[in-house]
Amino acid sequence: MSRDIWSEWLLHRRFGGDAQHMQKVLDFLRPIRDKVLHNARLAEGQTVLDVGCGDGLIGFGALEKIASGTVILSDISQDLLEYVQSLARDMGLLDRCQFVRAPAEDLSALDDASVDVVALRSVLIYVSAKQQAFREFYRVLRPGGRLSLFEPINRFGIAASDQPHVFAGYDVTPVIDIAQKIKAVYRQLQPVDSDPMLNFDERDLIAYAEQAGFGEIHLELQVDIVPPEDDDWHAFIGTAGNPNIPTLEEAMQQVLTLDEMERLVACLRPLVESRQGIHRRAVAYLWTVK
Known part of the structure; x- marks a missing residue:
């Protein structure tokens, strides 16, 4: 059986096999998730697409914030999709979730204008065809729909x-x-x-969004030069x-x-x-x- 490097890293290797370090990582990521979802301006009854869902941080966070609506969790890793499906089952959320295996740059499994929000965190850093990914985000969004993302520069x-x-x-x-x-x-x-x-910065993100057709664009850059935290x-x-x-x-x-x-x-x-x-x-x- 071939290794799934995505699930192996996301669920194990990024923590170094250390439960305490895992907790520190999760504590660091939750405010990022909350800001991505805040910028997405979630509303009841809407459909949210979590692109590159990984362990479901964004998607399940969205379900916590809206009492009604659907989250589509997409990822290129079948192992991770099975993992988040199991989590959704355990949390009693299966009826509000859909699961799609797809890369960010090819969301052809989804119809045009079929979702209200596209949200993602640290996904484009793994995508070579970033401009095509933005075109796909634009395509699947309904008029007035929102894209909200976080990326390390x-x-x-x-x-x-x-x-x-x-x-x-x-x-x-x-x-x-x-x-x-x-x-x-x-x-x-x-x-x-x-x-x-490594081959992009915040200016490229703006250019990708503009070229995809988005008319209203906001970007916030945060820079820190600090001693190590750990x-x-x-x-x-x-x-x-x-x-x-x-x-x-x-x-x-x-x-x-x-x-x-x-x-x-x-x-x-x-x-x-x-x-x-x-x-x-x-x-x-x-x-x-x-």
Whole structure:
């Protein structure tokens, strides 16, 4: 049986197998969900399409906020669709849910003008054909329908991370040569100029929306340059940042000798555990009206 990298990451690898870290991630994501849904201006009796539903954070959040109406949960992962269907069954919400296997850029399973709201969180970072995805959002929305989304602007942190002595926001000057080997692993998997996660910013989101036909467009950019929030070393090395890359622990095992691993850990672990780093983060909320 082939691996489903999406469900494997979403349900396990993004937490590093740590229940406490999982709770921190969920606590971080709930306000994002709430803001996406607030910007969507949900109303009773409407149909909401949760694109790239994952574990159902957006879709089930919508069902909590409106007493009547339907949520369509779509994803490219059959495993995740089965997972959210099981959750909906356990919560007694099956009669208000539909489940569609579809990528964001091809929602042909849905009719034109068939939904009132399209909502998504951190989905376009995995989509190469972003403009086509926006055209699909526009197509399936009814007149007056709303699109509301959240996306990380990962390009923001690239310049700082490309400095040789910086690794994941930490100064690793004593082991620059070793850190470069790890960076090369990630650069090969996700080239800066072409990977969907890195090749756009907030201005592109606006352009995609305009070119798709949306007439009313709003965007809010949030930028934070702050010390690391977490000091958990095991979560740091055991968490994969997205489904397409290894954890730091896996990357070290791939390309470093035992001596190099020991040197990198000796330098990096005290910095992580004492939070002696800087994290650069930018995110965008965009909401539109058809």
